[in-house]
């Protein structure tokens with residue numbers, strides 16, 4: 001496949017390495033500033049660069065959006081309206097209104113759209129769900145997972161700036177919420193969240209407790225001002241599963257009584273290749289959405305994060321654009 005990448009920040013290195021590693025080409029890069037985009041293109045051996053998404057998308061098979069959260073909706077809808085399939089970084093957008101707009105645009109233009117929630121494609125999760133489906137830990141009753149790192153406070157940066165929809169929930173809290181969704185396969189019935197706000201009113205640290213069907217619980221956390229354990233535990237009535245670095249996991253441990261078993265599923269490249277393969281597969285089958293990260297999956301995740309944001313009082317400038325926002 002021939003790809004356009006939109007944005008040329010930190011994460012694009014992973015995408016380029018994985019795409020090229022599976023024989024795809026990155027042929028164009030779009031940025032806000034032609035000079036910066038051109039420097040990036042030259043450094044990375046990318047043919048075309050510039051600011052105009054539509055010119056750059058000519059002749060590509062799909063685009064990968066890797067801009068700050070506040071920019072996902074604009075870039076994605078522009079491309080979808082012109083029939084360019086899109087893989088857009090997580091979260092698909094800032095709030096439910098934006099995600100709905102993106103999904104509506106994909107439907108109207110008959111064009112593929114998928115959120116780049118790469119964790120959902122990692123091979124280790126096939127093993128983990130297999131253990132659970134075989135009843136090896138009994139019914140899962142508690143998920144304990146967190147993802148957080150201590151980033152310097154830089155008010156203008158993507159992580160901290162409310163205008164760019166910064167904060168820990170949208171950036172990393174989405175991973176433990178995704179894990180709970182993967183395991184429980186339904187939406188929580190009760191949610192409670194507490195927060196430490198940054199000086200600019202984004203969530204530096206969030207602690208969440210969620211209750212699912214049959215009183216199954218999840219204790220989840222996210223932070224951009226604190227290093228958290230960054231691992232996950234799935235506890236059932238007769239055993240438990242530990243997943244180190246669960247958002248990019250390559251191994252898991254199953255414990256039953258005094259017995260502990262390890263499963264290893266190393267990435268072929270860096271882990272991004274599985275979602276890129278998924279886009280290729282969906283396009284070759286003529287699908288507009290992926291069964292692994294469906295539109296409903298992204299819609300229900302953003303509804304959940306809107307709900308959590310309303311509890312912790314995090315409101316972004318973009319929330320008041322258009323309709324009612326959060």
Ligand SMILES: NC(=O)c1ccc[n+]([C@@H]2O[C@H](COP(=O)([O-])OP(=O)(O)OC[C@H]3O[C@@H](n4cnc5c(N)ncnc54)[C@H](OP(=O)(O)O)[C@@H]3O)[C@@H](O)[C@H]2O)c1
Nearest residue numbers: 007008009010011032033036066067068069071089090158
């Ligand atoms: N899947 C993962 O593991 C993973 C990991 C990290 C991040 N992400 C996601 O990837 C996306 C990008 O993250 P990143 O860490 O790569 O970001 P980053 O390093 O801050 O880069 C952001 C890029 O977007 C461009 N941009 C466009 N509009 C912008 C605006 N209004 N303000 C600032 N920059 C703007 C920047 O271009 P300029 O040169 O013009 O500033 C830059 O190229 C986010 O959605 C994030 O959640 C995913």
